[in-house]
Amino acid sequence: MKIISGGVCAASGFTAGSLRCGIKDSRPTDDTALIVSECECAAAAVYTMNRVKAAPIYITMEHLENGVARAIIANAGNANACAPDGIVNARRMAAAAAKRLGIDENDVVVASTGVIGQRLNIECIEQNLPTIELAADGSDKAAHAIMTTDTCAKSVAVEFTIGGKTCRLGGICKGSGMIHPNMGTMLCFITTDCAISDDLLADALQNVVRKTFNRISVDGDTSTNDTCVVLANGKAGNPLIDWQDENYDVFHRALTEVMTRLARMIAADGEGATKLITCTVAHARTEETAERLAKAVCASSLVKAAMFGADANWGRVLCAMGYSKAPFRPEYVTVAFESGAGTITVCDKGAGIDFDEELAKTILSESEVTIAIDVAEGDAAATAWGCDLTYDYVRINGDYRT
Amino acid sequence: MKIISGGVCAASGFTAGSLRCGIKDSRPTDDTALIVSECECAAAAVYTMNRVKAAPIYITMEHLENGVARAIIANAGNANACAPDGIVNARRMAAAAAKRLGIDENDVVVASTGVIGQRLNIECIEQNLPTIELAADGSDKAAHAIMTTDTCAKSVAVEFTIGGKTCRLGGICKGSGMIHPNMGTMLCFITTDCAISDDLLADALQNVVRKTFNRISVDGDTSTNDTCVVLANGKAGNPLIDWQDENYDVFHRALTEVMTRLARMIAADGEGATKLITCTVAHARTEETAERLAKAVCASSLVKAAMFGADANWGRVLCAMGYSKAPFRPEYVTVAFESGAGTITVCDKGAGIDFDEELAKTILSESEVTIAIDVAEGDAAATAWGCDLTYDYVRINGDYRT
Numbered sequence A, B: 001m002k003i004i005s006g007g008v009c010a011a012s013g014f015t016a017g018s019l020r021c022g023i024k025d026s027r028p029t030d031d032t033a034l035i036v037s038e039c040e041c042a043a044a045a046v047y048t049m050n051r052v053k054a055a056p057i058y059i060t061m062e063h064l065e066n067g068v069a070r071a072i073i074a075n076a077g078n079a080n081a082c083a084p085d086g087i088v089n090a091r092r093m094a095a096a097a098a099k100r101l102g103i104d105e106n107d108v109v110v111a112s113t114g115v116i117g118q119r120l121n122i123e124c125i126e127q128n129l130p131t132i133e134l135a136a137d138g139s140d141k142a143a144h145a146i147m148t149t150d151t152c153a154k155s156v157a158v159e160f161t162i163g164g165k166t167c168r169l170g171g172i173c174k175g176s177g178m179i180h181p182n183m184g185t186m187l188c189f190i191t192t193d194c195a196i197s198d199d200l201l202a203d204a205l206q207n208v209v210r211k212t213f214n215r216i217s218v219d220g221d222t223s224t225n226d227t228c229v230v231l232a233n234g235k236a237g238n239p240l241i242d243w244q245d246e247n248y249d250v251f252h253r254a255l256t257e258v259m260t261r262l263a264r265m266i267a268a269d270g271e272g273a274t275k276l277i278t279c280t281v282a283h284a285r286t287e288e289t290a291e292r293l294a295k296a297v298c299a300s301s302l303v304k305a306a307m308f309g310a311d312a313n314w315g316r317v318l319c320a321m322g323y324s325k326a327p328f329r330p331e332y333v334t335v336a337f338e339s340g341a342g343t344i345t346v347c348d349k350g351a352g353i354d355f356d357e358e359l360a361k362t363i364l365s366e367s368e369v370t371i372a373i374d375v376a377e378g379d380a381a382a383t384a385w386g387c388d389l390t391y392d393y394v395r396i397n398g399d400y401r402t
Helices: A055-063 A086-101 A122-131 A139-145 A198-211 A246-268 A287-299 A301-308 A314-322 A357-364 A391-398 B055-063 B086-101 B122-131 B139-145 B198-211 B246-268 B287-299 B301-308 B314-322 B357-364 B391-398
Strands: A002-004 A014-019 A032-047 A068-078 A108-115 A154-162 A165-174 A187-192 A227-232 A276-284 A334-339 A342-348 A368-374 A380-387 B002-004 B014-019 B032-047 B068-078 B108-115 B154-162 B165-174 B187-192 B227-232 B276-284 B334-339 B342-348 B368-374 B380-387
Touching: A014 A122, A014 A139, A032 A055, A032 A086, A032 A122, A032 A139, A032 A187, A032 A198, A055 A086, A055 A108, A055 A227, A068 A086, A068 A139, A068 A187, A068 A227, A086 A108, A086 A122, A108 A187, A108 A227, A139 A154, A139 A165, A154 A246, A165 A246, A187 A246, A198 A227, A198 A246, A246 A276, A246 A380, A276 A287, A276 A301, A287 A301, A287 A314, A287 A368, A287 A380, A301 A314, A301 B391, A314 A334, A314 A342, A314 A368, A334 A357, A342 A357, A391 B301, A391 B391, B014 B122, B014 B139, B032 B055, B032 B086, B032 B122, B032 B139, B032 B187, B032 B198, B055 B086, B055 B108, B055 B227, B068 B086, B068 B139, B068 B187, B068 B227, B086 B108, B086 B122, B108 B187, B108 B227, B139 B154, B139 B165, B154 B246, B165 B246, B187 B246, B198 B227, B198 B246, B246 B276, B246 B380, B276 B287, B276 B301, B287 B301, B287 B314, B287 B368, B287 B380, B301 B314, B314 B334, B314 B342, B314 B368, B334 B357, B342 B357
Parallel strands: A068 A108, A187 A227, A276 A368, B068 B108, B187 B227, B276 B368
Antiparallel strands: A002 A154, A014 A032, A032 A068, A032 A227, A154 A165, A165 A187, A276 A380, A334 A342, A334 A368, B002 B154, B014 B032, B032 B068, B032 B227, B154 B165, B165 B187, B276 B380, B334 B342, B334 B368
16 A cells, blocks of 8 residues: 555546635635546445534435435535524535536535534525536645635545555545544545445444544534545446455555544644644553543643643643543553654653653654553553644634634 | 631631641742641541542541541642652651641541642651641631642631521632542532531532532543542531431531532632633433533533633534533524623524624623523523633643643
8 A cells, every 4th residue: 555646536537626605705715625526436424423413414414325426515614503594505505516517416415614603605605616627636726625724735645456456545634623523523525446335435434433533632622514425436447345355454454544644634733733642552451441541631631731831741641541431550551752752751650750851851842742651451552643732722712703 | 698707717616727848849838738626527528530549539538438537638739649659648648637636647638739740748748747827717828728720719608507506617629720520629628517417418518519519620631639528527516417307408508509609719710711601501301411511511622712712602602512412402502691791692593693793792701701501491400610711721731840
């Protein structure tokens, strides 16, 4: 498997594009993206577990009931959640895309991100969408058009071989705030030319989401709009994957690679973040225990603030583990901080040990830091990702709507 | 029932005092407090649910097994959690207090707050404690000595009548960061001269904690040291409360009044906070549902940041309700913001309505703001408290240990 360029258009038969419809007066850049396959695709998606779901999620659920889709339309600047005319406008958005492409509106996935509670200006989308241009190198434009407080566009793609055929799988996503996914994160669109049944596509997606997007946290807030969609158009010509055989394993690895990289990009670009925090938990009794511990550490405001200050305050790491509700024995725990600048053990058997504070500061000042925990109880492990808590998070969210 | 002065020494037969032992070089003020009853007390306590518990909690649990105590010793500057010699040093702290007072060390409650993972300098406590002075007006000194990042001392007391006898009940507490109690909060010491059995005292405490300290959140982090203790010495001479009769109800109301006020003080003085946020949920199906919803709103980083910015971003309120895991119907929900400057409804039947943004800004700029939610489904209600998320929270926690 190798990393390639092309993002959401890396797979054969997909094009994308974007334009500015004018959804928000204050946004000068493109706000609407369209991603299209030249033929029908097996499709699978996961959505937010938030009880308050945005209107486009209900429309997408309905359109994907048959496991088939051909296009994705997404906008930034308005979440179309708790908004007047939400369902009607989400339907009109799918219809506008279907009309532009000459396809059935039932084959269109709809996604929105932005402010909650305000009516989506669907008229400006209907007016402008006919002029959108689609291109095989349109991934980057689409990735930019779905950004909100993201500071960079997020995209990755891989190439792999199944049954002697070269397959490609790539995606784009956006994150930034309200990131504590309970499934996928904000918006993530993945395409592949690999031939795979919609059932197995859904299996793979659900399995991989659990270990990637569900393990990142920016601020503990789960959005109303989280959507992660995969379209597989089969253009690679490989034998159809419709069983959990070795070909499925290859596909699963490719999907894991792409989604892990996208999840890390979202964590690293959390609102106001200056660094990516990875927390690994080793030797837990079960993977669920390891996951709970790693996620609690990444989500702790106090750990996040300490990471911002490059403060080796490992007591907060143990404290967060303690309230995670996962079983472990504090007196067995080892904690180390790792980065490109080195590794330092700061807690052994649950108690403080003498360590070089200067070296710790240097290690924690890097832009990627790992909190490595060993609970010395079993064979399971898990990794979670997050970011630091900074002045800019407060600034960005103190007045988001203006 | 009326509010009186005197704090933790308001009840008859209690004295308190403080001094600087030098637990932390960088702390110029008193760091050790002692609270004493002139006779034996019925005693009850609740502790953190964090799996990582500080050493003093284990010693206090042991000493309160018989439901009897006479004194409380507490220090700030070091949590004695995950610390070398933790249990031994917590025992030595109780012994030092017992020696100073000439009482059994089994009758001493021990509590600590401060940095996690460093050895407590017990020697300086043992050396200095013999010189501590105790006085009937010592509550304020004790309240100051247990402060860490608190900006003000917290104390309250009430007077009430049982069986024709005047009773008093008062307390002091400290909070500030790592506040998301899963029982009591950081440290809270309450005394009363009311005669009540230790069983009923424990019943009342557990019941009231659930509706007061367990409903506040500063940052979602549950401390390793949370301890809330009540001592009742019976000096008021009222008939002993040993049944859940009307006298118990009067006592329960007094305890609720004092603990609610202390909990609100802790929320309002959360690290870096500029305002107290109260969230009320009305017409829920069950009290548990109302509580979950109110707590999720108060704990949301995005709601807290919006409150700091006086931004009427009610979408974040609905979003937080949505991920609280409590059942409710978004399409029934009404949300209003209230403060001394007025009331404004911003969401009706789960959707945005036009409102005066200027008035909303004015209402949210007050130092006490209520988010009033009506879920229109039943008869239960609950209230939770929190504070805003500010630049100062990040500053304080970016480098706490130095």
